[in-house]
Amino acid sequence: MIPRSNIRNIGISAHIDSGKTTLSERILFYTGRIYKIEEVRGGGSGATMDFMELEGERGITITSAATTCTWNDTQINLIDTPGHVDFTIEVERSLRVLDGAIMVLCAVAGVQSQSLTVDRQMKRYRIPRIAFINKMDRLGANPFSVVQALRDKLNLNPLLLQYPIGSEQTFEGVIDLIEMTAHYFAGENGEQRLILPIPENLREQAQEAREKLLDLLSMFSDTIMEKLLDGEAVPQALMWETIRKATLSLQLTPVLMGSAFKNKGVQNLLDGIAHYLPSPNEREVVQAIDSQTQASVTVDCHPDNPLLALAFKITDEDTGQLTYTRLYSGTLRQGDTVKNSRTGKRVRIDWCGCTLTTDKR
Numbered sequence: 259m260i261p262r263s264n265i266r267n268i269g270i271s272a273h274i275d276s277g278k279t280t281l282s283e284r285i286l287f288y289t290g291r292i293y294k295i296e297e298v299r300g301g302g303s304g305a306t307m308d309f310m311e312l313e314g315e316r317g318i319t320i321t322s323a324a325t326t327c328t329w330n331d332t333q334i335n336l337i338d339t340p341g342h343v344d345f346t347i348e349v350e351r352s353l354r355v356l357d358g359a360i361m362v363l364c365a366v367a368g369v370q371s372q373s374l375t376v377d378r379q380m381k382r383y384r385i386p387r388i389a390f391i392n393k394m395d396r397l398g399a400n401p402f403s404v405v406q407a408l409r410d411k412l413n414l415n416p417l418l419l420q421y422p423i424g425s426e427q428t429f430e431g432v433i434d435l436i437e438m439t440a441h442y443f444a445g446e447n448g449e450q451r452l453i454l455p456i457p458e459n460l461r462e463q464a465q466e467a468r469e470k471l472l473d474l475l476s477m478f479s480d481t482i483m484e485k486l487l488d489g490e491a492v493p494q495a496l497m498w499e500t501i502r503k504a505t506l507s508l509q510l511t512p513v514l515m516g517s518a519f520k521n522k523g524v525q526n527l528l529d530g531i532a533h534y535l536p537s538p539n540e541r542e543v544v545q546a547i548d549s550q551t552q553a554s555v556t557v558d559c560h561p562d563n564p565l566l567a568l569a570f571k572i573t574d575e576d577t578g579q580l581t582y583t584r585l586y587s588g589t590l591r592q593g594d595t596v597k598n599s600r601t602g603k604r605v606r607i608d609w610c611g612c613t614l615t616t617d618k619r
């Protein structure tokens with residue numbers, strides 16, 4: 259049983275063609291949900307796929323609403339956020355379900371029109387995000403100008419956590435600026451992550467980039483500031499903790515990079531999801547509408563409080579209707595009778611994938 263503090267309910271947002279489908283597929287591969295990566299698309303063909311298409315093509319059981327995978331001791335629930343602007347209501351409904359998100363950006367095109375639309379929605383729902391600069395292998399890839407665009411166009415405070423090793427066709431991996439190690443990806447699908455010392459020719463740049471990272475972090479932690487002033491080493495755990503808190507309060511956006519298509523950097527992104535994005539426990543209150551008075555109310559996310567849940571997707575299965583539900587407060591068990599606030603009717607929960615409860619804090 260995975261403790262709730264190790265659950266991440268996340269979505270992936272991206273401008274069309276920046277690699278959301280490829281990245282989703284790689285995440286499922288590295289977490290063992292699918293066993294083979296088939297190259298169905300050549301880089302840059304423009305084809306897109308959502309989870310449903312993936313499901314059809316690969317004959318695997320993932321759904322368009324949500325899919326679960328496990329990375330080390332973290333359970334990642336990947337919730338599909340429709341990216342198309344026409345589906346704004348659907349997008350907004352799924353945003354209410356997320357605790358965090360990955361913003362995929364193309365290393366060449368940077369911040370594009372749909373990134374702007376989704377950014378506004380993400381800010382409105384106060385969703386903490388990690389930026390993933392994808393397509394680092396492409397001609398013209400420039401992660402530093404993407405970081406600048408995050409600052410200029412989206413008004414975010416990006417925190418570059420990696421330095422690239424090689425560029426464009428020679429992109430080999432990344433330097434982790436917290437651990438100060440070089441990460442290379444080997445094996446047919448990059449499944450072996452090799453952690454090695456930083457190559458001699460990049461030491462100076464990596465050191466400079468780390469100093470910038472620490473400078474920015476010192477604005478969020480007095481302890482880091484003191485350690486820097488005293489010339490002491492800053493412990494890794496303190497850096498992780500500071501980044502996590504600043505990400506959750508939307509004051510920083512951690513930036514990672516890689517090439518989903520070339521299988522480089524996805525494992526580091528999975529580590530980043532576990533380190534920097536919140537668990538459902540970190541959501542203390544939620545805003546809801548009282549169905550009787552129509553007044554806006556603030557609900558405490560607690561297992562002993564009345565049930566408050568959002569049905570965010572309904573699918574018809576052979577066995578009956580399946581409702582994907584996000585629980586905010588209370589506990590939901592098989593056999594319970596709950597009130598549908600839209601219809602006012604009471605419904606019995608015939609089957610429940612698991613007993614859902616909000617954690618006691």
Ligand code: GDP
Binds near residue numbers: 274279302307517
């Ligand atoms: P989506 O529209 O955001 O879901 O993007 P896709 O995952 O369908 O990718 C769009 C195109 O970009 C496809 O042809 C992919 O093969 C290609 N692509 C995805 N990731 C990368 C990458 O890291 N490098 C390169 N060169 N191409 C990529």
